[in-house]
Structures are given as structure tokens and as C-alpha cells.
Amino acid sequence: MTTLIGRNSSGKSNALDGLEVLSRLASGADLVDALDSRRGDEGPLRGGMAGCPPHGTDRFQLGCTVFAPDRLGKGYSLIYLDVTIQVRPEPEIISETLVGISGKRRSTRNPLSQIAHDLLSTSGAHPGSGTIDATWYNGRRGRDPRASFRSTRLLTSQLPLRLAGETEAEQRVATAAEDVLETLRGVFHLDPVPHLMRQYVPSRDTRLRRTAENLPAVIGHLKEYDPQRFQQLVTRVQSLVEHEVTGIEIIRSPLNDVMLALREDGATTPAREMSDGLLRFTAIATSLLRQGQDLDLGGRGSEDDSRSPTLVIEELENGLHPSQATQILDLVKQATQEDASRVIFTTHSPALLSALGAEDHKDVVVCSRDRETGLSHLRKLPEMDGYPSLMAQGDLGMIATSGLLEQAPAPARDFTEFDRLMGIG
Numbered sequence: 180m181t182t183l184i185g186r187n188s189s190g191k192s193n194a195l196d197g198l199e200v201l202s203r204l205a206s207g208a209d210l211v212d213a214l215d216s217r218r219g220d221e222g223p224l225r226g227g228m229a230g231c232p233p234h235g236t237d238r239f240q241l242g243c244t245v246f247a248p249d250r251l252g253k254g255y256s257l258i259y260l261d262v263t264i265q266v267r268p269e270p271e272i273i274s275e276t277l278v279g280i281s282g283k284r285r286s287t288r289n290p291l292s293q294i295a296h297d298l299l300s301t302s303g304a305h306p307g308s309g310t311i312d313a314t315w316y317n318g319r320r321g322r323d324p325r326a327s328f329r330s331t332r333l334l335t336s337q338l339p340l341r342l343a344g345e346t347e348a349e350q351r352v353a354t355a356a357e358d359v360l361e362t363l364r365g366v367f368h369l370d371p372v373p374h375l376m377r378q379y380v381p382s383r384d385t386r387l388r389r390t391a392e393n394l395p396a397v398i399g400h401l402k403e404y405d406p407q408r409f410q411q412l413v414t415r416v417q418s419l420v421e422h423e424v425t426g427i428e429i430i431r432s433p434l435n436d437v438m439l440a441l442r443e444d445g446a447t448t449p450a451r452e453m454s455d456g457l458l459r460f461t462a463i464a465t466s467l468l469r470q471g472q473d474l475d476l477g478g479r480g481s482e483d484d485s486r487s488p489t490l491v492i493e494e495l496e497n498g499l500h501p502s503q504a505t506q507i508l509d510l511v512k513q514a515t516q517e518d519a520s521r522v523i524f525t526t527h528s529p530a531l532l533s534a535l536g537a538e539d540h541k542d543v544v545v546c547s548r549d550r551e552t553g554l555s556h557l558r559k560l561p562e563m564d565g566y567p568s569l570m571a572q573g574d575l576g577m578i579a580t581s582g583l584l585e586q587a588p589a590p591a592r593d594f595t596e597f598d599r600l601m602g603i604g
């Protein structure tokens with residue numbers, strides 16, 4: 180569970196968009212198709228490709244660290260992907276590296292104490308040619324193979340096809356590349372749109388879409404094949420509203436299309452008449468109860484992707500009464516138990532922040548924007564200067580409301596000045 184907080188326009192959604200870009204590229208799609216295309220239900224990225232580079236520049240860099248599954252010390256436990264994309268004159272990748280850290284320990288703190296291999300690195304870009312040269316690791320010192328790749332697709336996505344897999348080292352590189360790609364492809368932005376959930380949908384459409392428009396089909400499937408989880412959903416919905424809800428029903432049309440309905444106060448309320456907040460909550464609760472399984476990854480995921488998905492939900496509290504903060508958090512925690520899935524959400528809700536326990540603070544990331552450089556900084560809450568004295572002043576919701584968090588100065592060892600500013604110590 181990761182909670183992203185910070186003022187408006189501080190860069191929360193930008194960070195999540197960065198993840199979205201990597202996820203789209205991990206499918207192996209062409210840069211323009213992935214970021215600008217209007218096809219498919221994903222649509223173009225916010226601002227399109229032209230909106231990706233910082234203003235006044237023509238390129239942008241993205242990177243991520245992937246924790247790979249433990250392979251008894253035989254594979255890479257941490258993999259770093261870094262890519263630089265130039266958008267003008269022609270969109271292309273001008274540099275990409277994949278670095279693997281081997282060993283059993285899953286520590287980001289001191290990764291250099293472990294063995295690092297350059298699994299993939301670009302060497303020669305030929306701008307405008309549509310190709311770029313790269314070498315990859317094969318374990319034969321000084322004899323790494325080199326080849327030309329397409330510069331309009333993520334090289335990591337092209338790598339598995341290039342590897343002959345002759346050496347054990349090459350097989351490990353292929354596995355590392357697949358780990359990165361699978362993890363990224365599993366990123367799913369859930370953005371339920373209530374008015375779309377009020378319609379009839381084909382009952383076979385049971386993989387949850389981003390807009391949750393096919394929620395009735397998903398819930399119908401849940402009711403039939405997973406009655407236990409379905410009952411949990413009913414209980415969650417019951418505790419959301421004041422009036423009595425006795426069940427969730429699926430209305431069927433003669434053509435076997437389905438629509439959601441609530442059994443309440445002795446009558447049936449079709450989704451057409453259901454409230455926005457309730458529909459949105461039902462969609463989020465359903466995806467969380469299913470721990471992010473059976474999502475419609477829009478051709479991005481492949482059938483054999485086995486890694487747990489990463490659900491991204493913007494403004495989790497949107498449309499919810501503040502009294503529901505604990506309930507929604509509880510659902511997120513349940514979904515992320517035992518690594519079943521990862522959930523990243525943004526929130527502006529003081530109620531939700533206050534519902535976080537001290538043990539959850541390590542999972543809170545504060546986003547703030549430097550006035551001078553315009554750059555956004557993302558910091559873990561407990562690593563912020565003055566964190567102990569801030570927390571002594573009240574709960575997180577109260578502190579966020581007062582705007583004190585963003586005023587915390589940039590990291591410095593000495594807390595006394597900050598404490599003085601805050602009127603403590």
C-alpha cells in the first residue's frame with residue numbers, strides 16, 4: 180500500500196503518469212501508439228507525448244526499480260530500468276539501461292554491496308534512423324554481444340527475443356527482462372465513471388475495465404463463482420449507506436445483458452437510480468476484494484502474466500463520506516496482504532489520512548514542488564525532517580490540513596531549526 184499526498188499540482192499524478200508510460204511501453208508498443216493513440220479504451224496519455232518532456236526540452240527520462248521474485252539467490256533480486264526518450268524531431272529512445280543486482284537480500288538501502296550487472300545498455304544512438312545499438316550481458320567477460328534494436332520501442336521488450344539463451348547468464352537476463360515487463364504491464368489505473376456503470380453490459384464481459392463500465396458483469400460473475408467474496412461485497416455496501424440494503428442483484432435483459440441493482444427497503448433499485456458515490460465505491464471495493472485479479476489490461480498483459488497487479492487509484496476518497504475512511508483503508512489493506520497485489524492511491528482526505536496508523540506512515544509518500552526549480556520531490560513521510568515533532572502535534576489528517584507537511588524543509592541533519600520554527604523545542 181502506497182499513499183501519495185501533497186498539494187494540488189505538486190506532481191502526484193505526474194508520477195503516476197510516469198508509471199503509466201512505462202507500463203504502456205512494457206507491452207512492446209511503438210512509442211507513438213502507446214502515448215498518443217486514441218484507439219482502445221485507454222486513450223492518449225494526459226498531455227500526449229508532447230506533454231512528457233519538461234517544458235523547454237525535447238526529451239524525458241523515466242526509471243523504475245523492480246523487486247523480482249526470489250529465485251533462491253539464482254536470479255536478480257533488484258532490477259533497475261532507465262530510459263531516455265526524445266520526442267522531437269522523431270520520437271525515439273536515445274538511451275536505455277537495465278541493471279540487475281543479484282543476491283538473496285531484498286535491500287534497496289545498500290544495493291552496491293551486492294553484485295551489479297549491466298544487463299542491457301545502449302551504446303550508439305543514430306538519431307533519425309529508427310535504430311539504436313545495444314549490448315547485453317552474457318557472462319563472457321569482455322565478449323558481450325552487440326546488436327541493433329528498434330529505437331521506437333522499449334529495448335527491454337525486444338530483448339527476450341534477441342537472446343539465444345545459450346549461456347546461463349543470458350537466461351538470467353531474459354528472466355530479469357520478463358520480470359520487469361510483467362510487473363510494469365500489471366499496472367492498472369482504476370478510474371470508475373459512475374454514469375457508465377448505469378447501463379446494461381454483455382454478461383460475458385467479466386474482466387474489470389478501467390472505467391468499471393462492465394461492473395455489473397464482473398459482479399454477476401463474482402456472485403456465481405465466488406459467493407464468499409460476493410457476500411463480503413454486500414456487507415461492505417451495507418455498511419456504506421444509512422438505509423437498509425438486503426442484497427446486490429443482477430438484472431438480466433432478454434439478450435442476457437446485465438445491469439446492477441440494489442435490493443433496498445423492500446424494493447429493487449436499478450443502477451440507473453443508484454448514487455454516484457455508491458457506484459464508485461462498489462467498483463473500487465470489487466477490484467480490491469478480488470485483489471486486482473481479472474483486470475482488463477487492454478491487450479497489455481499476456482495470459483501467462485502471473486505477477487501480482489498494481490492498482491492505481493486517484494483520489495481514493497472521491498465521493499465518499501468521511502466516515503467511510505476506515506472502511507476503504509481496510510479494503511486496501513486486505514487487498515495488499517501477503518503481496519497479493521499492490522495498491523497506490525492519492526488522497527486529499529484528512530479523514531483518510533487520520534485513519535492511517537503510525538505503522539502505515541512508512542507507506543506514505545509526500546510530494547512537494549520546489550518553488551525555484553519547479554521540480555517535484557517525493558519523500559517518504561518518516562524520512563521528512565521534523566517528522567517526529569510534526570507528529571507530536573496531532574494526527575496526519577490535521578497536519579495535512581494545516582499545510583505544515585509541505586513546509587518541512589529539505590533534508591538536513593539538524594532538526595533544531597525546524598523545531599524552533601514549529602514552536603517546539
Ligand SMILES: Nc1ncnc2c1ncn2[C@@H]1O[C@H](COP(=O)(O)OP(=O)(O)OP(=O)(O)O)[C@@H](O)[C@H]1O
Nearest residue numbers: 186187188189190191192193194230231232233234
Ligand atoms: N511537461 C511539463 N513540464 C513542466 N511542468 C509540467 C509539465 N506537465 C505538467 N507539469 C506541471 O505539473 C502540474 C500537474 O501536476 P499533477 O497533475 O501531478 O498534480 P497533482 O499533484 O496530481 O495535483 P492534484 O492533487 O490537483 O491532482 C501542472 O500543473 C504543471 O505545473
Ligand SMILES: [Mg+2]
Nearest residue numbers: 191192193493
Ligand atoms: Mg492529480
